[in-house]
Amino acid sequence: MIIVITCSAPGKIHLIGEHAVVYGEPAIIISVGKRAYISAEKSESVKIYAQDINQSGEFSVSEVKEFAEKLQQLWDNCFETKNFAPLYSLLKNEHLGHIKAMIAKTMAELDINTPFSLNISSEIPIGSGLGSSAALSVAVPKALSELFRKVLTLEKINHVAYKIESLAHGTPSGGDNSICCYGGALWFKKGTPNIIEPLHLDFTMKNFVLVFTGIPKLTTGELVSNVRSLNPEYRDSRVKQLGMYTYEMRECLAKQDFTRMKERMNLAQELLAELGVSIDAIDRIHTAVKEINGGAKLSGAGGGGYMVCYHEDLQLLEQTIRDLGYVPEHVELGVEGVRTERK
Numbered sequence: 001m002i003i004v005i006t007c008s009a010p011g012k013i014h015l016i017g018e019h020a021v022v023y024g025e026p027a028i029i030i031s032v033g034k035r036a037y038i039s040a041e042k043s044e045s046v047k048i049y050a051q052d053i054n055q056s057g058e059f060s061v062s063e064v065k066e067f068a069e070k071l072q073q074l075w076d077n078c079f080e081t082k083n084f085a086p087l088y089s090l091l092k093n094e095h096l097g098h099i100k101a102m103i104a105k106t107m108a109e110l111d112i113n114t115p116f117s118l119n120i121s122s123e124i125p126i127g128s129g130l131g132s133s134a135a136l137s138v139a140v141p142k143a144l145s146e147l148f149r150k151v152l153t154l155e156k157i158n159h160v161a162y163k164i165e166s167l168a169h170g171t172p173s174g175g176d177n178s179i180c181c182y183g184g185a186l187w188f189k190k191g192t193p194n195i196i197e198p199l200h201l202d203f204t205m206k207n208f209v210l211v212f213t214g215i216p217k218l219t220t221g222e223l224v225s226n227v228r229s230l231n232p233e234y235r236d237s238r239v240k241q242l243g244m245y246t247y248e249m250r251e252c253l254a255k256q257d258f259t260r261m262k263e264r265m266n267l268a269q270e271l272l273a274e275l276g277v278s279i280d281a282i283d284r285i286h287t288a289v290k291e292i293n294g295g296a297k298l299s300g301a302g303g304g305g306y307m308v309c310y311h312e313d314l315q316l317l318e319q320t321i322r323d324l325g326y327v328p329e330h331v332e333l334g335v336e337g338v339r340t341e342r343k
């Protein structure tokens with residue numbers, strides 16, 4: 001009998017704290033009801049089929065193992081020189097580079113030496129700040145551990161997912177993979193160890209809408225490194241202020257103080273714009289939503305992608321967004337993290 005394992009992990013939004021989280025400030029990250037799915041079964045070689053981009057590849061186990069070693073050496077060099085461009089360019093130019101890297105890293109971390117085939121499909125738009133790569137980074141180790149009957153804690157899956165994310169983004173905070181792994185809403189602070197606390201948002205979140213502002217021209221790694229190359233004094237004061245707003249946001253959520261919550265969203269957006277990660281479309285939507293007493297900010301790395309907006313009057317919010325030529329999207333928030341779909 002052929003055993004097929006299907007696992008999935010959700011995407012995410014950053015309610016607040018993106019970019020500042022890279023410098024040790026906290027972030028509030030919430031899972032969204034769009035998921036990435038991985039189906040895995042044993043096979044005679046390592047086969048990948050990525051449905052959404054309609055691409056496939058077939059590799060031997062030793063080829064994938066060599067790729068894992070090459071990537072690790074390159075990551076180490078890039079870390080030393082503080083320049084991850086060579087790693088990003090290798091992954092971009094290699095056929096199925098990112099997916100192959102996820103598989104290679106998982107095989108190395110979980111000591112898997114037997115071939116398998118993976119079918120990948122995702123509801124999460126690629127490169128839009130909704131955590132498409134983080135969801136896969138979590139779902140791949142989950143599916144392969146289930147297929148090879150390795151009992152892994154969520155913590156271990158998250159650890160492997162972070163290693164995978166590091167190949168794609170250099171030195172990410174780890175917030176994205178954590179929310180895709182644990183689901184719900186998280187208070188995340190990078191450190192040794194990371195602080196990861198579930199937030200129980202026991203109010204209805206239906207007044208949040210997402211707005212897509214276009215595919216970012218720059219990757220997360222590039223946007224993060226642009227922020228890093230700002231004048232340190234200019235950057236650090238804004239990062240610190242973003243951290244303050246995140247602490248205040250946590251209080252607002254606990255007290256269900258939506259007026260202050262919207263203000264924190266808007267203030268965070270203005271600081272993110274000062275850090276250079278906003279674009280005209282985001283600024284326009286932010287200004288219009290703020291004018292009607294709503295809250296609106298980019299979510300994730302920025303440079304485009306999804307925005308998160310809030311207003312008590314949902315109709316007014318949606319009309320304001322539509323009047324600017326954009327489409328308000330509803331998505332479930334605070335959904336379950338990584339899970340097995342079917343055995």
Ligand code: PMV
Nearest residue numbers: 018019129172173220300301
């Ligand atoms: O890649 P995105 O758009 O999900 O954003 C990542 C969030 C950042 O704070 C910008 C980077 C990080 O490592 O946390």
